[in-house]
Amino acid sequence: MLETIYLANPRGFCAGVKYAISFVETVHANNPETPLFVRKEIVHNQRVVEEMKKKGIQFIDELTEAPDGATVIFSAHGVSPEVVNDAKNRNMRIGDATCPLVTRVHRKARNIKDTHQIIYIGHRGHDEAIGTMGEAEMFLVETEEDVVGLKGKIGTEKPLTYLMQTTLSVKDTKNIVQKIEEVFPFVEHPQKDDICYATTERQEAVSQMIASVDAMLVIGSPNSSNSVRLCQLAQKTKPSSYRITTKEEVDPNHILKNGIKVLGITAGASSPQVLVDEIVKELLSHFPNATVSLFPGSREDTMNFKLPKEMLTQY
Known part of the structure; x- marks a missing residue:
């Protein structure tokens, strides 16, 4: 319960x-x-x-x-x-x-397109990846295996560097960057990676609370890259973590079947607070004695453009 x-x-x-x-x-x-x-x-x-x-x-x-x-x-x-x-x-x-x-990544691509070979770490078919890769010729990689597959396609006659989609998993991207360095030791590392502050902070928030919950519920659409990454991150430690999009998808049986007593809730960067409120209200209709509070030590995102x-x- x-x-x-x-x-x-x-x-x-x-x-x-x-x-x-x-x-x-x-x-x-x-x-x-x-x-x-x-x-x-x-x-x-x-x-x-x-x-x-x-x-x-x-x-x-x-x-x-x-x-x-x-x-x-x-x-x-x-x-x-x-x-x-x-x-x-x-x-x-x-x-x-x-x-x-994202505009900053586009600008970086334009600035180096004539001087460097570029590896783009991202998800094939994602709108952001399509837009960024239109700025210059790039080699797309999604996995460490993709990096190995670039052997013979990238030479040393021109400097090599990499760019990345802003909504990626920090940990997975780190592993891909390490593989790039291993396969292409001459690679030039950017002064700063491209994963946005919001993606990083939301992933860090999940990492900090994962030991204190039985599962994480991620609120976000299936085509939201950062929401999918948040769920994957949670599932690595708590396999019963899951993602839903609307209150209609709330399933009390999942909670009961998996013995979830403490549930953490987060939301992808494109999910409005009204969705969080609706889903919490729906959960409380099934579990009226549950208490709701901010995770201790959490903080607000105060950045604005x-x-x-x-x-x-x-x-």
Whole structure:
């Protein structure tokens, strides 16, 4: 029987997600009569997307789904130069809601694309990876085995370095970097890795509380890379840890079957607090005697990014 629920901090929305959502809502509020399109999910959370759809904001997969001259916002995950050029050619008004930390990785890629060979540590097909890899020629690796597979493809005639997706597992990425160094001892290490502060801090929060709980419940969408990583991290120590997306997925039988008395809850960087509140309320409807509190020693995420003064660019 569930007795205690601990909430991790930090959890949920990160500064980049807040930035992207605020960007879209501000543009919409300032241009209420103008049809507004967002390319891809603004963040990887269906609840956020559905709330925006209710306001009349339209989501598209590609620019071809919007008319020439339309107002389109790029999602938090960023886009490749090819997409930007397509927007220019179609005379679109563009708002770039890319997370500033992702933009920083794009900038690094542009700065070294002519001087270095680049290995990109990321997940094939993820929106962020697609956008970043559009900036320069790169070798994508997801595992240590992928690094070994680059033997014969990378030579010593040109310096080698690496970039990484911002939402990766800190521990797994460290192992991949060590493998790169082992296979390519001439690699140049960046001054700072690209994993964002929010991903790191949320993973650290789970690591700190994992010994005090029987399992972790991660709130986040299946296409949210950082949510999936949080769940994988928890499952390495507490195998009965799991991930859900909505309150409808709350399963008291999972808790009873696995003898979970102390449950830790965290949320991916694109999961709103309202989802956490709904899921906790649903858990309490099944286990009304359970207590809910912040995990001792936890702290708030206080970072924020300011919106630009000029939010739309006419191409």
